[in-house]
Amino acid sequence: MSQLLPDILLADHEQIKSHLEELSVLMSKDETFDHEILELFAKCKSWICAHSKAEELTIYELIEQNPDKGNSHMLSFIYEGYEEHDLISRLLTEMGQVEEEVTAPFRAKLKVMCNLILKHIETEEIDFLPQVRTVLSEQELLGLGTMYLRERDAILKKRSGFQRPASSIYSFSLNSH
């Protein structure tokens, strides 16, 4: 069933928040093994990376390359969004270096990363997505939704060790309205 991009993004935000919540519960338990934490962290990392990248390739790029579609506020949001994605990605990469033991710096980075992600998601949901629904038509949002899912799933598949099938990424074209 086709879905509008903002609805898919909201559902994915919930998914990410629930993975982070699960991770923080696991880390607060005394009897948890480090490998359980690291496995769940790897799952969170894949979801966050796939979501951020697919978001950039669809709605961020569309507004950035077609400034007439959005407004100056949306454009500034996107530039801040890229920076926040980048910061989160750098923290995830540093945390990903930990292979066996959950260290104190890992715990500290996780806390900072969770706060960053929750704040980023909140701003996206309150400031950005409502404007996206206003400036784009339903048909455009459906097309972007399909494109987002294709990108996200290709990244998730690639991260889980499968080869990405060769396909053209950008078949979605803008409709004027």
Ligand SMILES: [Fe+2]
């Ligand atoms: Fe984002």
Ligand SMILES: [Fe+2]
């Ligand atoms: Fe997002």
